[in-house]
Amino acid sequence: MNLEEYHRLRSFPFAGKRLFTKPGARGFPDPRYELLARVAEPRGPTLDANPGVGLLAASARAKGAEVTALEPSRAALRALSKNAEVWGFSARAALPWEAPEATFETALLVLPAERGSDFVRHSLVAAARALKPGGRLWIAGDKKKGFERYFKEAKRLIGYGVIVERQGSLRAAVLEKENTPEPLPLWHRFDAELRGRRFSFYTLPGVFSATHVDPASALLLRTLPTLDPGTRVLDLGSGYGALSLSLAAEGARVVGLEDDLAAVLSARRSAEATGLEVDFRHSDVDEALAPEEKFAIVVMNPPFHLGGRVVLDVGQAFVEAAYRHLEDGGRLFLVANPFLKYEPLLEALFGRYSTLAVNRYKVLAATRQ
Numbered sequence: 256m257n258l259e260e261y262h263r264l265r266s267f268p269f270a271g272k273r274l275f276t277k278p279g280a281r282g283f284p285d286p287r288y289e290l291l292a293r294v295a296e297p298r299g300p301t302l303d304a305n306p307g308v309g310l311l312a313a314s315a316r317a318k319g320a321e322v323t324a325l326e327p328s329r330a331a332l333r334a335l336s337k338n339a340e341v342w343g344f345s346a347r348a349a350l351p352w353e354a355p356e357a358t359f360e361t362a363l364l365v366l367p368a369e370r371g372s373d374f375v376r377h378s379l380v381a382a383a384r385a386l387k388p389g390g391r392l393w394i395a396g397d398k399k400k401g402f403e404r405y406f407k408e409a410k411r412l413i414g415y416g417v418i419v420e421r422q423g424s425l426r427a428a429v430l431e432k433e434n435t436p437e438p439l440p441l442w443h444r445f446d447a448e449l450r451g452r453r454f455s456f457y458t459l460p461g462v463f464s465a466t467h468v469d470p471a472s473a474l475l476l477r478t479l480p481t482l483d484p485g486t487r488v489l490d491l492g493s494g495y496g497a498l499s500l501s502l503a504a505e506g507a508r509v510v511g512l513e514d515d516l517a518a519v520l521s522a523r524r525s526a527e528a529t530g531l532e533v534d535f536r537h538s539d540v541d542e543a544l545a546p547e548e549k550f551a552i553v554v555m556n557p558p559f560h561l562g563g564r565v566v567l568d569v570g571q572a573f574v575e576a577a578y579r580h581l582e583d584g585g586r587l588f589l590v591a592n593p594f595l596k597y598e599p600l601l602e603a604l605f606g607r608y609s610t611l612a613v614n615r616y617k618v619l620a621a622t623r624q
Contacts, residue, residue: 256568258575262542264334270317274310275338278568279514279539280331282307286425287365291395294420294427297322298391299360304351304382307331309338311363316342320361325349327461327516330539348516348537350459351381352441359385366396366405367461374461375405380439383413386432392416398424412436442524449476449501457524458495459517463558468497471616472556475590478611478618482507482552489550489580491557491573493535496522498554503531510548512538514558540569541576553577553587571600578604581623589619 256278266273267283276283288307292314299320303312306324308331315322322344326332332348339346351364362382366375382392392413396402406428410416414433418426443458447468458465464472476498482488484506490499493511495518503509503526511533513519522535536543555577557570574597577587587605591597597619601608605621612618 256571258540258572258579261540261568261572261575264337269310269313272313272341274308274313275334275341276308277330277334279572280308280328280334282331282365283310285310285365286422287395287397290420290422290425290427291363291365291393295361295363295393295429297361297363297393300358301361301363302354302359302382302385304354304362304364304378304385305367306335306346307365308334309342309344309346311365312344312346313338313342315361315363316344323354323359325351325354329514329516329537329542333539333542350517351378352438354381354385356384357387357435360387360390362386362390362392364392364394366394366400366402368396368400368402368405370461372401373465375401376408377439377441377460379405379409379412380436383409383432383434383436384438388432388435390432392430392432393427394430395425395427398426402426447497449473449497450505452501452504454497454500454504455525455528456495456497456500456521457528458521462495462515462518462521464494465521469556471590471592472497474612474614474616475554475556475588475618476501478590479554479588481505486552487550487582488552488554489544489577491540491553491555491577493522494518494556496525496533496535498556499533499535500526500529500531502554503533504529507552509533510544510550511535512541512543514539540572541580544576544580546579548580549582549585550580551582551585553581553585554589555587556590567595570595570597574600574604578623583623585623587621587623590616591619593617
């Protein structure tokens with residue numbers, strides 16, 4: 256799959272209309288979403304707190320509900336926004352805890368277990384606080400990924416609940432709001448020493464490696480050469496900014512692109528705290544870049560999980576975007592798990608590559624000729 260195909264929206268017949276999706280976006284196909292779309296009975300103003308591409312929101316609209324969908328992934332939001340046009344619901348880039356309080360009669364939540372227990376807990380509390388008294392929260396998830404534990408916690412936080420459907424290991428349940436849980440603390444801070452400098456990082460729930468610099472990124476930083484001041488650097492998949500801020504501290508001019516809104520907000524706060532200037536953009540791979548923007552260096556630690564599944568389309572799109580935005584003579588530095596086979600793609604695009612380091616991870620480099 257090339258970069259143009261990755262960015263292209265695709266559509267499928269759904270409930271007499273079309274449902275749009277794209278590579279790199281979660282929510283369809285996904286049996287958890289399909290289960291909740293089938294069993295949920297939304298009424299009145301409805302919040303979709305984890306919409307992905309919008310299967311639940313479209314289904315709720317087909318059942319007559321007025322829907323607001325909040326989505327932090329830029330890739331998912333591109334398909335979700337198109338579905339909002341087709342189906343007539345509201346969609347915007349936001350995190351679950353940004354939902355207005357005591358506004359909705361119904362909330363829908365596919366439990367985001369792949370983002371960790373902290374993010375699930377924040378999502379449950381946010382959905383509950385967004386409901387009016389007596390409103391209903393419909394949830395779906397997988398017993399193998401903690402559904403029973405999360406359902407028990409949801410009942411403690413919100414009120415009476417019952418499982419309404421079992422489908423293999425999948426479960427769907429509905430809860431009625433009897434309690435209004437207190438909001439949870441959002442920000443976490445940790446310190447790290449990178450390339451001889453001390454940094455303070457601020458992270459929101461659900462951000463990858465939110466309590467420490469992940470060892471793959473640390474290896475990449477140890478392997479990178481010293482950069483000249485003013486070097487134009489692109490950090491693809493910048494997360495909360497560990498790579499970007501480390502290189503900006505050496506005088507590089509850095510643009511960081513990140514799909515997850517929580518990570519973008521974390522990176523911006525970390526940059527503000529350190530007094531460094533980095534241009535962090537919410538982006539589906541290179542979508543937020545103009546075609547003419549070129550860089551001397553591209554660094555990346557590509558994601559390869561989507562909803563708990565290993566998916567290489569995103570990593571391939573990252574490498575193709577790097578090639579597209581490197582200036583002649585520019586260099587790509589990539590860190591990855593050894594089992595991920597980026598070497599054939601690097602050889603096909605760049606002609607050659609080199610392996611700079613191998614331990615638990617590998618660092619690969621290539622130069623655009």
